Amino acid sequence: MDSITTGVSSKEQPNVTTILKESTILQMDRSATLRANIKRFYIYIVLVLIVLVFSLMKLDQVTFFERGHFLSPDSIINLLRSAVPILTLSGAFTLLMISGYIDLSVGSAMSLAAVVFAWLILNGFSFLPAFVITLILGAILGSLNGYLVMKLRITPVIATLVTLSLFKGIALLIVPDGSSAIKGSAEKVMPAWINDYARKDVLLGLPWAFWVAVLVILLLVIVQRKTLLGKYATAIGGNRIAADLSGINAVRIVGLLYVMVGFFAALAGMARASYMSLGDPLSGDGMELDCIIAVLLGGTAFSGGEGSVAKTVVGALIIICVTIGLMTVIPAYWQTMAKGGVLVAAVTLNHLLVREKAKA
Amino acid sequence: MQPTENVLEIRDLVKDFPGVRAVDNVSFDIKRNTVHCLVGENGAGKSTLIKILTGVYDRTSGRILLNGEEYNPRNPRDAKQQGMSTLFQELNVVDQLTVEENLTLGMEDTTFGFTRKTDKINRMVGVLNSIEPSIKPRQLVSSLSVAQKQIVEISRAVAAESDIIIMDEPTAAISESEIARLFNIIKGLREKNVTVIYISHRLDEIFELGDYVTVLRDGKHIETKPVAEIQDRSELIKMMIGKTVFEQYTPREIDCPDTILEVKHLSNHRLNDISFDVSAGEIVGFYGLVGAGKTELARAIYGADNYEGEIVFKGQKLRPSPEKAIAAGIALVPEERRSQGLFTILTIRGNVPVMNMAKISRKGFINDATERKVTSEYVDKLKIATNSVEKEASKLSGGNQQKVVLSKCLFADADLLMLDEPTRGIDVGAKSEIYNLIRQLSREGKTIIIFSSELPEVMNICDSIYLMYDGNLKSTMRNGCDVNSESILHIVTGGE
Incomplete structure (x- = not known):
């Protein structure tokens, strides 16, 4: 058969590498590999460094909190338990950011889910129905974002800033006047089992909520690396026009990602509500920033296209370590500022290490 | 200062990239107040050389003398201040401002932030x-x-007393009549004490415009000589590729003259009542100047733009969406490969199967092994020059990038392949490979529609030639000996 290549007149491909001296190639490859490796592994190093710094501090001399060593089993379990909401949520958030979109309403969606979940349980629902209803609610909140951004084509930042306000408003409305949260009272008692999900030890001292978060992460790592959804998210974030012309339905794909983010925000909100045994309408505040920073620390480009769910998890752990670590060593009033400072440093370092040099 | 005879002298210039020596010991001179053309295939080192001259890249070694003095620009702004201006393909003008404001942009005279009318403005407007x-x-x-914007930029460079203006394919996006006007201006620049470094793939332009020509190949300097001493195109092409490549159209019969595509009364904001049929296995060429509506027609058929009218493909009415078009068996190689066709952040392996992921995945999970296998098949088939399927698409040369986009469309298993400017900005060798591929695909029963603003391209490979002007389909003809380029040019420039 006359194959496609026969009849092609240029037999020799211009092969530029052949004109190079072997040694130069080796040298260049080595420096390029070094750069690539730094880019690849530095976030793990940052995590280890932060853990080391906090472990070396003599916490018993610190008077603010009576806590043990940073690396004691108790504090590790505490740390991982506090990490549950961000671990649950940041994977889906990463996929959304890889596709070049963003959801600022995640914190409010989390709060609303926490409030609704607590309200359902306070009003006689058993765990499973309340759990499922709240998840469906989360998916609906996500699809509203998806609709505004993908169908009505409202700029993601604006659309989700508006829904941030909307979700939070609804959460505040559900909470009765004169109370700051949905919680047990003299008339209605919050069942004690509400905190089973996020506090009761089921394996290695850790509760269901943690193991669910681990499962979610594993699932989303696979989604990102092995499935069409992950591939299409990368394609859409990398080159939207080419994605459209390649027949990728961005409205459907990104819409689905928004639904997923809403869904996992609800899951995170329930973990928070269970942990605190109440539905706090402000409990998700600041979550969007934590998610964005975790994603950026994980090397995902703000403009989309590149990123890794697994590395976001490391970024999330860095944030939690910093938060918890600082909590043990500095006064409360300083913590927010100190956390901001550490994260600015981390993001700057990330930017300096990861960005491509303009001059090659 | 005594003006030197050579405005620019390049000595032993080397630029290494990881794994590649892009510019290899290049030395040549550029004489003052001439039009000096730079030619070579893609990957020959032209763009790298230009980027060194304009301060975008640092050189690895070598010397450059501008007006007899060491020239080592730190960045593009520095290069400009030292007298090296560039007319990029992406024009550097602000649409929302007036011509006058654009001319002085960044060097306005101000008082407390308010711009003042000064001699500078008058001088610039004068230029x-x-x-x-x-x-x-x-x-x-x-x-x-576009051409007028280029002229505004040229004026700005002249007024800034640049010694050299580098022009990178300035005619790529402008019409024939504007090209003539631009050429007159370029020729006039000699009297304004400006040297032009002119880069183009259109060899005819070099004979019309150039005083000197430098040929680069594989990063090496091949030859610099007066254009007058070059006999004809083929001599130049020989220097560029080291061998001659010429193809000529031979008329042929289509085996199965079944109609595969019917376009009926297609109209939208850029198209005006277009109707035509395409037979299965045919190679159809739409020729027209830039702005004639070719790209818009391709996009409408593909469903990327909205339209009124009807498109029937294989007996089924098409719904306007690229997703549906691909499912029906149509694929489009878009006009701009980097911004519309390629995922530059992905590897070759990431790009090739993207239009037909169903073929390499099951239940939403991608089979990496199949993906790799399929990709290396296309790398072999289309002779994509790379050492690995894991190479990032952004690191390939233009011709190889286009082959990746082609692979992507071929893998979509389309029966109708539309190619919009398939060889724009691609070197002669890769061009002829792509033409052969198109012929081969047609022999295998694929239907091909080419949208091109290069007449030789359409005349070389198309069975039918459709001429467009200003959103209208003006004329249809079978390719053959009676087709002549003069009458075609008459029609596509608006003649009846």
């Missing part, structure tokens, strides 16, 4: 006037054509 009196200083730049 523009001497170059192109038809452009009015108060006009908004958005009302200008």
Whole structure:
């Protein structure tokens, strides 16, 4: 058969590498590999460094909190338990950011889910129905974002800033006047089992909520690396026009990602509500920033296209370590500022290490 | 200062990239107040050389003398201040400002932040006037054509007393009549004490415009000589590729003259009542100048733009969506490969199967092994020059990038392949490979529609030639000996 290549007149491909001296190639490859490796592994190093710094501090001399060593089993379990909401949520958030979109309403969606979940349980629902209803609610909140951004084509930042306000408003409305949260009272008692999900030890001292978060992460790592959804998210974030012309339905794909983010925000909100045994309408505040920073620390480009769910998890752990670590060593009033400072440093370092040099 | 005879002297210039020596010991001179053409295939080192001259890249070694003095620009702004201006393909003008404001942009004279009318503005407007009196200083730049915008940029460079203006394919996006106007201006620049370094793939332009020509190949300097001493195109092409490549159309019969595509009364904001049929296995060429509506027609058929009218493919009415078009068996190689066709952040392996992921995945999970296998098949088939399927698409040369986009469309298993400017900005060798591929695909029963603004391309490979002008389909003809380029040019420039 006359194959496609026969009849092609240029037999020799211009092969530029052949004109190079072997040694130069080796040298260049080595420096390029070094750069690539730094880019690849530095976030793990940052995590280890932060853990080391906090472990070396003599916490018993610190008077603010009576806590043990940073690396004691108790504090590790505490740390991982506090990490549950961000671990649950940041994977889906990463996929959304890889596709070049963003959801600022995640914190409010989390709060609303926490409030609704607590309200359902306070009003006689058993765990499973309340759990499922709240998840469906989360998916609906996500699809509203998806609709505004993908169908009505409202700029993601604006659309989700508006829904941030909307979700939070609804959460505040559900909470009765004169109370700051949905919680047990003299008339209605919050069942004690509400905190089973996020506090009761089921394996290695850790509760269901943690193991669910681990499962979610594993699932989303696979989604990102092995499935069409992950591939299409990368394609859409990398080159939207080419994605459209390649027949990728961005409205459907990104819409689905928004639904997923809403869904996992609800899951995170329930973990928070269970942990605190109440539905706090402000409990998700600041979550969007934590998610964005975790994603950026994980090397995902703000403009989309590149990123890794697994590395976001490391970024999330860095944030939690910093938060918890600082909590043990500095006064409360300083913590927010100190956390901001550490994260600015981390993001700057990330930017300096990861960005491509303009001059090659 | 005594002006030197050579405005620019390049000595032993080397630029290494990881794994590649892009510029290899290049030395040549550029004489003052000439038009010096730079030619070579893609990957020959032209763009790298230009980027070194304009301060975008640092050189690895070698010397450059500008006006006899060491020239080592730190960045593009520095290069400009030392007298090296560039006319990039992406024009550097602000549409929302007037011509006058654009001319002085970044060097306005101000008092407390308010701009002042000064001699500088008058001088700049004067330069523009001497170059192109038809452009009015108060006009908004958005009302200008691409060529007029280029002229505004040239004026700015001349007024800034640049010694050298580098022009990178300035005619790629402008119409024939504007090209003539631009050429007159370029020729006139010699009297304004400006040297032009002119880069183009259109060899005819070099004979019309150039005083000297430098040929680069594989990063090496091949030859610099006066254009007058070069006999013809083929001599130049021989220097560029080291061998001759010529193809000629031979008329042929289509085996199965079944109609595969019917376009009926297609109209939208850029198209005006277009109707035609395409037979299965045919190679159809749409020829027209830039702005004739070719790209818009391709996009409408593909469903990327909205339209009125009807498109019937294989007996089924098409719904306007690229997703549906691909499912029906149509694929489009878009006009701009980097911005519309390629995922530059992905590897070759990431790009090739993207239009038909169903073929390499099951239940939403991608099979990496199949993906790799399929990709290396296409790398072999289309001779994509790379050492690995894991190479990032952004690191390939233009011709190889286009082959990746082609692979992507071929893998979509389309029966109808539409190619919009398939060989724009691609070197002669890769061009002829792509033509052969198109012929081969047609022999295998695929239907091909080419949208091109290069007449030789259409005349070389198309069975039918459709001529477009200003959103209208003006004429249809079978390719063959009676087709002549003069009458075609007459029609596509608006003649009846």
